[in-house]
Amino acid sequence: MDLITITFYFLATLTIVFSGIVVFSKNIMHSAFALLFTLFGVAGLYVLLSADFLAITQLMLYIGGILVLIIFGVVLTSRITGIDVRAGSLGKIQLFAAVIITVVIAASLIWMFKSTKWYMAEMKEVNSTVRQIGNELLTNYLLAFEAASMLLLLAIVGAALIARKKH
Amino acid sequence: MESINFLYELLGKNALTITLVVILPLGFVLIYALVAILAELKTSAWIQERLGPMRTGPWGILQPVAEVIKLIQKEDITPAKADKLLYNAAPFIVFTGAYSAFAVIPFSEYFAPSRIDLGLFYIFAVGSISALGIVMGGWASNNKYSMMGAMRSVAQLISYEVPAAIAILSIVVLTSTMNLQEINKLQTGWFWNWFLFGGPGTLAKWWIVPFTIILCMIYFIAALAETNRLPFDIPEGESELVAGFHTEYSGIKFAMFFFAEYAYMFVVAAILTTVFLGGWNSPFGNLMQGPGWGVFWFIFKGFSVVMVQIWIRWTLPRFRVDQLMYLGWKILLPISFVCFLIISLYVMLK
16 A cells, blocks of 8 residues: 555544544534544545645635634524433434434445446646636636626625625 | 755765754754753843852852753653644644754855755745644643633734735845855945845845844834744733633643744744845955854854843733734735835845
């Protein structure tokens, strides 16, 4: 096994173990912080796929933005941290439904994975992905790029409006 | 692919050299932190007309070593009602966040642990890991002061990341690369090629020089806030919050927070050095230029910036929370946007 394979298995185990903790932990804060390692593991997998821009964007947006927001939400909500977040009396029915859905999705994913003929791309030394991404965004995908920026602008204006003092 | 790592060139790229490359900055951080602590003690003493530590070793130079030994020996207390797991993990996560930024810092022409193209973007991305570590520690301590300190710290970090990022982004518009090593190479030559003075180019660049100097100052102010240093140390504000997010920590775990703060101080100093002050380039053209001198210039410039941070800490009083937010969002951010637009205009006209 070479270094890259070992790294892959390490990151994959990290991601899976901690996403298990996210789902199964009784303490919502532990879930939130386990998400840090899960997202970090996914970012590491992106690095192994030579998608360095995607990996760092993952760190920036998911860890620096969304996870901080989730943790703030949990911390600022009073008396949420001590509560067992697992389902209560309805739990049995929900558990039953969840197991069925999980099995169906897992089975179809495995079936798809087995039945697809995978195209193995050759390993290439990729230089400067960010330059290519920038050029593509401002030429071929300009409309999508501008639409996304409009959406974000609207979100910012909306957030500022909601946060304003009522007169 | 050119190799920029002297260790890989000498010994080949294998598991051992990769480990060495990863560990080398750690050794630097440990020694640097001791020197910085001594500098902090001595500078504070001089500013307040004291002598500072004089008994430990000649002229007190062994004082930081003594303090670290003292901290290691101290009893490691975990509060009974604390969340043990997160409480113990937090100092390590904070230090990891500060240390991971060293992965892209170019110490010399022949030594930068990684040569990824997204160096600057990466440094801003990993900065958020320490923020999470701080919230983790603050929440797990189960103490109101710690919690308040952690919330303030993260609010401050997120607010000041915006002007800092815009300031750096303006220089990226000039360089059209985010690779720290490339940015260094652009600034070779005399000191007027530094991006503090508008970067390389003919005399036509004179009208953007004021704006690059303003950007440098904006980045420096935002960096002070991101490292929780005075005048922005409201997360630790002793008169309000005891010691902020690390109120409950003692012994070696407190030392970890301490080291992380000093390591992060050097990280922001290193970014400032690389982006605005020419990195490992000599200020005097070819005089004293070269790989060995590169390490000297880089550490010299970085440490000078750290010294300015220390100097400011002992000179200015602390901001209030609302003043801090006002400064970040209503003063620094608009100014940095104006500078960004002007530099973009310059690049378009060029």
